[in-house]
Amino acid sequence: MIHMKNVSKAYPNKVIALERVNVDINKGEFVFIVGSSGAGKSTFIKLLLREELPTFGEIEVNGKDVVHMSQSEVPYLRRGLGVIFQDYRLLPDKTVFENVAFAMQVIEAPRKIMQKSVNSVLDIVGLSDRYKDFPDNLSGGEQQRVAIARAIVNDPAIVIADEPTGNLDPDTSWGIMQIFQRINDAGTTIVMATHDKAIVDGMKKRVIEIESGHVIRDQARGYY
Amino acid sequence: MKLRTTEYFLRESLVSIGRNSWMASASVGTVAVSLFVLGVFLLLVLNMNRAASIVESQVQIAVYLRDDMDIGAIRWVGSEIQKIDGINSIEFVSKDVAIERLRSRLGDQSYLLDALEENPLPNGFNVTMREARLVPATAEKISKIDGVTEAKYGQDVVENLFDITQMIRVFGLCLMLTLAGATIFIISNTIRLTIFARRKEIAIMKYVGATDEFIRLPFVIQGVILGFIGGMISAIALSYFYSVVSEKIFDSLKFFPLLPQDPYMKFIGILIIVFGMIIGAAGSTISLKKFLEV
Numbered sequence A: 001m002i003h004m005k006n007v008s009k010a011y012p013n014k015v016i017a018l019e020r021v022n023v024d025i026n027k028g029e030f031v032f033i034v035g036s037s038g039a040g041k042s043t044f045i046k047l048l049l050r051e052e053l054p055t056f057g058e059i060e061v062n063g064k065d066v067v068h069m070s071q072s073e074v075p076y077l078r079r080g081l082g083v084i085f086q087d088y089r090l091l092p093d094k095t096v097f098e099n100v101a102f103a104m105q106v107i108e109a110p111r112k113i114m115q116k117s118v119n120s121v122l123d124i125v126g127l128s129d130r131y132k133d134f135p136d137n138l139s140g141g142e143q144q145r146v147a148i149a150r151a152i153v154n155d156p157a158i159v160i161a162d163e164p165t166g167n168l169d170p171d172t173s174w175g176i177m178q179i180f181q182r183i184n185d186a187g188t189t190i191v192m193a194t195h196d197k198a199i200v201d202g203m204k205k206r207v208i209e210i211e212s213g214h215v216i217r218d219q220a221r222g223y224y
Numbered sequence B: 001m002k003l004r005t006t007e008y009f010l011r012e013s014l015v016s017i018g019r020n021s022w023m024a025s026a027s028v029g030t031v032a033v034s035l036f037v038l039g040v041f042l043l044l045v046l047n048m049n050r051a052a053s054i055v056e057s058q059v060q061i062a063v064y065l066r067d068d069m070d071i072g073a074i075r076w077v078g079s080e081i082q083k084i085d086g087i088n089s090i091e092f093v094s095k096d097v098a099i100e101r102l103r104s105r106l107g108d109q110s111y112l113l114d115a116l117e118e119n120p121l122p123n124g125f126n127v128t129m130r131e132a133r134l135v136p137a138t139a140e141k142i143s144k145i146d147g148v149t150e151a152k153y154g155q156d157v158v159e160n161l162f163d164i165t166q167m168i169r170v171f172g173l174c175l176m177l178t179l180a181g182a183t184i185f186i187i188s189n190t191i192r193l194t195i196f197a198r199r200k201e202i203a204i205m206k207y208v209g210a211t212d213e214f215i216r217l218p219f220v221i222q223g224v225i226l227g228f229i230g231g232m233i234s235a236i237a238l239s240y241f242y243s244v245v246s247e248k249i250f251d252s253l254k255f256f257p258l259l260p261q262d263p264y265m266k267f268i269g270i271l272i273i274v275f276g277m278i279i280g281a282a283g284s285t286i287s288l289k290k291f292l293e294v
């Protein structure tokens, strides 16, 4: 699913965010990327999305060569990935339903299946009855659940989340993790960068720890 | 492009214009004002160009003939002149006509001519050319025809006129190019503000895998719509402006060869509207560039 070979990333300001990273993630895995602030977690995620290009190394995501693909292929790489951020990134002037449907509209998905797909993912995140509400009328946890629904509505092979529980209290975070678990149970690969010790320890999944740009630990069923 | 998607684009563009109605009015206003100024200059250049070429074509070569020629010889000279390329008109001026013209030009002082025993003026032709730059060479050729004593023209006038028309053309072209560039710049900045207001939406579209063309199109359509409206307003204002100004000019300078409003204002109007649409499209494409880099 994801192969990183000898990947290094230096930003134009000469900060080396990742150095000689080798990571392989298989289909159906649930992986936490942990590390202190500034360790390089977000950079790792951005490389998978091709928001940034590596300075050295090879990256393959979903069978696609991320490093050598042309700019016009990037949208098709991203259609196979569902992305979730710490700050939800919902559109405030669209309803819950419209926010989720938006992800289908802009990739020109057939309208016939739109209604059904949106309802089904809102059901998965437990927000079927809030479809008419606007994001501002939802709690942080509910907004993040809308963002998850939007990330999975196009049925991606991999869900990539950068600190999705960063703004949420522990109980709400657990609710979010339950949803991720359900998505993972359905066969979707999950890669999640996080600071949250309690969640990592509680989930008992594979843990990859990054420190100053180096992978210093890669452990199945690990702890923070 | 699927029909359903086209509908999406149109709706998105109109919603965006409605939502940013203040920005939209500013863009329309900018296009209208710039195109109006552009149009005024276009009219100015076209009119000066036309006036110059009319004056050019009226530059005369005065051809004087030997006194001892009969009608047949004079006719022959006339037909020789006619054979030269670029001749606009040729008029025979007999010595009697010439002295009459001189008499009327002298007005009060025409009594001076009464002292003359016989008419000292020669027979001749007045020749006009289609283009001023042909005058010197043509005068040279005419002077070599048998029976012609002299072929004269206002040498300085012709050369200056040629320089001036050329200058107007070059200057007008430069001015219009500069103005067009400035208009695109202003429009792209105005549209940038509407795009800036929607940058979150654009970023999300990029993350879920929308193509650049898909993201760009509603904004380009929006630019084209705004450019079209701006162009319309400016075309209407311009045609009103031209009708008022040409009436004023006609009142005070009857002889001035203004471009007629009828076909020309239609052409210029269409030109300005199309130009507005192109500017709108170019403006949004330019200003989107930065926001598509995610």
Ligand SMILES: Nc1ncnc2c1ncn2[C@@H]1O[C@H](COP(=O)(O)OP(=O)(O)OP(=O)(O)O)[C@@H](O)[C@H]1O
Residues within 6 Å of the ligand: A011, A012, A013, A015, A016, A017, A035, A036, A037, A038, A039, A040, A041, A042, A043, A044
């Ligand atoms: N666009 C950028 N330009 C320059 N330097 C950057 C850029 N993005 C990140 N960095 C630097 O790269 C290093 C790694 O940053 P990164 O965002 O990957 O860390 P992180 O592990 O996600 O941190 P956090 O937990 O605070 O989100 C940091 O030193 C950061 O300052």
Ligand SMILES: [Mg+2]
Residues within 6 Å of the ligand: A041, A042, A043, A162
């Ligand atoms: Mg980060």
